[in-house]
């Protein structure tokens with residue numbers, strides 16, 4: 001190996017679950033420790049910009065509380081009493097218990113459970129190879145993307161859109177239902193470029209006057225779950241004022257005349273009553289996107305985390321279709337590029353071993369699954385063992401009371417592979433210490449952009465930490481299952497996957513750190529047609545048939561509106577629950593990650609509830625008072641922050657704090673619901689009716 005200078009600047013990739021998937025430049029000191037982390041200037045979507053929490057990553061990688069050794073529980077479940085054991089003892093015990101459970105209850109009694117704590121393809125998805133090789137229960141991953149992706153694909157037929165760097169070439173950037181300043185800072189970077197260089201307007205649409213709206217030229221604060229009403233009224237005005245591109249509509253869409261007729265009575269007055277916006281605001285927004293054909297709609301996840309979320313996403317997506325914005329550089333709509341990569345994942349995930357008869361358990365319903373809900377178990381036997389990587393359900397999953405009951409079961413054997421003693425690890429029987437991204441090799445892709453990126457190992461892990469891949473392979477050996485993926489290194493797996501997917505070789509990727517795989521302009525703008533066989537955009541999607549992966553229909557999908565419309569299936573406020581709560585993301589946390597770093601803790605302070613001063617007064621609540629917020633699922637304690645930038649009756653708890661940061665250890669997901677959202681499932685984290693009182 002060549003001698004490195006005392007401080008080397010080495011390339012890497014942020015592995016966290018964030019659409020920005022930033023290319024990084026990391027200061028590595030003496031080949032051993034991490035200094036500052038910066039955004040790569042070479043990768044043109046990152047363009048030198050990253051968020052503050054990752055810039056101070058040395059706090060997280062060199063954190064004194066990192067797990068360093070395997071642990072076995074010695075006290076009661078959740079007591080925090082563990083003893084140190086060796087890796088061999090840990091792996092032998094896991095294998096012995098898994099085999100015994102399989103023998104007694106069948107392989108489907110074991111549920112490997114994972115999510116996107118790392119977005120590296122090998123480390124994130126390798127768990128599925130073990131799952132498929134053993135015939136363990138499947139995971140239907142619904143906690144994040146299901147409603148948003150379904151709503152987008154419903155219109156376009158494909159999960160892709162114009163090059164997101166085109167935001168900088170737009171005349172109007174519409175940031176809808178994403179708090180980009182918190183959740184994907186690069187969107188702001190490109191949008192602000194457009195404002196500086198060409199006088200573009202930035203429109204931001206949310207349910208509170210958040211950090212993104214503070215930077216917008218037009219900030220629209222509407223009632224939660226009413227976005228489709230706004231979209232319909234905007235389209236009404238576009239048709240009324242001659243800003244609909246009728247030639248484009250005739251050529252590229254399925255039912256423009258029906259849409260126009262349907263919108264006749266979806267007036268700004270109609271939408272104002274539903275959304276709480278002023279008629280003049282709706283008119284102003286419609287005039288902006290009607291006259292500025294280069295309008296770029298950057299559609300986020302947040303507004304789809306409502307029980308009508310798929311319908312809202314599809315309605316918002318329909319607006320640039322009516323104006324024909326897709327035809328222009330800097331115009332159209334973008335949500336995610338996850339559809340462009342088309343990986344061959346048979347080696348990573350062991351897809352050749354899948355048995356389609358095995359049940360798929362809903363990730364979001366882990367509380368119901370573990371407490372024996374027959375429907376959640378798909379009428380099958382109980383789950384007797386969990387094997388968890390890259391996720392922290394005893395904090396982030398809805399219906400926490402059930403989740404905690406489930407994890408507390410004495411007859412459940414739980415293994416958690418983690419970097420920290422999270423609230424999930426705290427409930428485990430065996431805890432295994434995991435590497436962080438700079439301590440292992442992996443490949444990454446951008447959801448909010450179009451790069452494939454290499455993140456190589458930069459430093460040795462502390463203590464006895466092992467990567468997900470190492471653990472999966474070691475378990476496979478002890479469980480007696482075969483697949484060549486278990487015999488290969490991450491580098492070999494990545495090289496094979498790249499070659500088979502037509503993306504060159506690993507050496508080529510490493511030589512350049514990343515590849516820009518943006519589809520050509522005509523494809524990205526759907527100029528030669530949308531993703532459906534007849535090439536038409538769907539204003540009238542056939543909801544049950546929308547091509548979003550492994551979907552079975554759930555919820556009131558038969559009542560979904562056929563054309564874009566306000567669909568009143570949200571948890572509307574009622575006499576006992578006069579308020580609507582959303583659990584919007586905090587800036588310095590990323591889900592439950594970074595709740596352990598001092599820099600982030602200091603920035604966030606304590607768990608709070610933002611409420612309108614008039615609502616507070618009515619409830620006799622003053623700033624800083626402790627308040628109780630609840631519904632039929634339970635109740636939580638937070639501290640009041642009075643905030644004018646809210647619609648009356650709406651409250652926000654920026655999240656996700658550990659349960660332990662709240663009184664009685666009951667965190668915000670105590671009161672969120674796990675009922676599956678139509679048409680294909682998902683959790684409506686921002687759609688919660690509650691009562692509020694002074695504690």
Ligand SMILES: Nc1nc2c(c(=O)[nH]1)N[C@H]1C(S)=C(S)[C@@H](COP(=O)(O)OP(=O)(O)OC[C@H]3O[C@@H](n4cnc5c(=O)[nH]c(N)nc54)[C@H](O)[C@@H]3O)O[C@H]1N2
Pocket residue numbers: 017018019144176177178179180182183184205206207208210223224225226227300301302303304305306582584585586587588589590591655656686
């Ligand atoms: N700092 C930080 N960054 C993150 C995360 C984090 O927790 N913190 N999480 C990461 C993950 S896993 C994901 S999936 C992405 C998600 O990132 P986003 O796409 O930004 O989605 P959300 O974070 O769910 O919510 C975004 C906004 O939607 C708003 N919202 C809620 N309901 C409605 C509604 O009915 N209408 C409208 N118009 N707006 C509504 C919320 O108030 C919030 O401001 O962010 C990632 N990045």
Ligand SMILES: Nc1nc2c(c(=O)[nH]1)N[C@H]1C(S)=C(S)[C@@H](COP(=O)(O)OP(=O)(O)OC[C@H]3O[C@@H](n4cnc5c(=O)[nH]c(N)nc54)[C@H](O)[C@@H]3O)O[C@H]1N2
Pocket residue numbers: 017115116117118123143144388389390391392393396397417418419420422434435436437468583584585590591592593655656668669672685
């Ligand atoms: N109330 C409310 N709840 C929400 C949301 C919300 O907006 N509001 N958002 C939801 C969304 S969008 C999502 S995506 C989920 C996300 O929820 P989670 O999937 O739980 O995401 P994180 O909290 O970031 O937890 C990821 C965990 O993975 C671990 N990890 C990271 N890298 C590795 C690795 O290489 N190996 C191993 N073994 N572990 C690793 C980290 O230490 C961390 O504890 O939360 C959901 N929950």
Ligand code: SF4
Pocket residue numbers: 014015016018019020021022050051052054055183184185186590
């Ligand atoms: S913005 Fe997102 S991808 Fe970029 S460094 Fe921060 S968390 Fe990572």
Ligand SMILES: [Mo]
Pocket residue numbers: 017143144145
């Ligand atoms: Mo997410």
